[in-house]
Amino acid sequence: MRLHLLALLARGPAHGYELKQGLEQLLGSAYPQPNVGQIYVTLGRLEKQGLIEGEDIEQSSRPNKKVYRLTESGQEELRAWFERPEDEPRVRDDFFMKLALAPGTGLADRIALINKQRRQYLNSMRNLSKLATVEDRDNRIAHLLIEGAMLHLQADLDWLERCQEELEELE
């Protein structure tokens, strides 16, 4: 999350709660909402690393709030992040390890594992479909996030089908 916060701060100085709201508004309800404590802890670390600077702002009726802004080295860190392509999300897959290791354990049947996993994916898909119907129509970013997750799930489900086809032939 540290780089996400840096990116938000590159738009302009903000305090912790504003950053939380910024993420939520941008990404919509499909994104797991970051807890505000986690954000403050991360901001503290970033400040220690010199990537951001905080300034206490006095408020008349409430405790001071700290407004953060990006430093020069914060900007460098962020630039490197944008430069770097990301690893594909599924190089290691715990489900596949279960499938590979199940035979001979006497503890799990491979087709049953596939069926269970398929149910899980289908329920996730259903939840995402429902989210898509309630998400603000004009929030294109939030909709793209949901659509991306659904396409990943579709691929996972297609791959489960392949596993099932291959393994049933072996039996």
Add this chain to the structure above:
Amino acid sequence: MSDSPAPVLRAEKLIRTHYGESGPAHAVRGVDLSVRHGEFVAVTGPSGAGKSTLLHLLGGLQQPDSGSLWLDGECTDTWREARWAVERRKRIGIVFQFFNLVSNLSVADNVELPALLAGASPKRARAERDELLAELGIAGKERSLPGELSGGEQQRVALARALVNHPPLLLADEPAGSLDSKGTREVMRLLSRFHQRGQTIVLVTHDARLASAADRVISFFDGRIADDAELDSTPSRRPGASGVLKLSD
């Protein structure tokens, strides 16, 4: 016996083999299935698993080699093609991947024809058609020919035609199979809406997005039911936490 009404559809030990040049293909290999009133069931599986053949058996478009099928408790085993054609008009609406509209009839005539064939007065048929086209968001296209419409619009006309006689059962065979993702979402939304009003639906699709609109998903492999799962009716309050979208530190 319980007091609950007979299922809309019940199949027992359905078997259907296709005989082609490459030898017999066992499309459906002993399927037992029951669909209750108001259920929305999706059948998914790889292409060639036999799911379309299954749907055709359920709609009487093909006959099984053996096994039995009941509609609303009535056994269909003795029905011949002519009887099926009559029953399909009233009891079963069907939509297909390629719409199968009559290309030289207007949208209005495509939708009204099955109503007229089922004995509705022209006035009544027109009223039903008006209502459905408005509901499906294609009012104003009555005089168009199917070829003048987009794929998504043609599928909506096909849906209107399938529903014009208020059949208890709607069968859909890859209804979004030739549509883009916007068209797919549209079909999904419409099927969900009719389902919410009580329409019983059996949908065959390889598209998991579409299948996830159903409340029960049957996984079909190699002519058999591999899994039959009810999906959660209550989405988790924090769906993002499902692991599809992960917040990384």
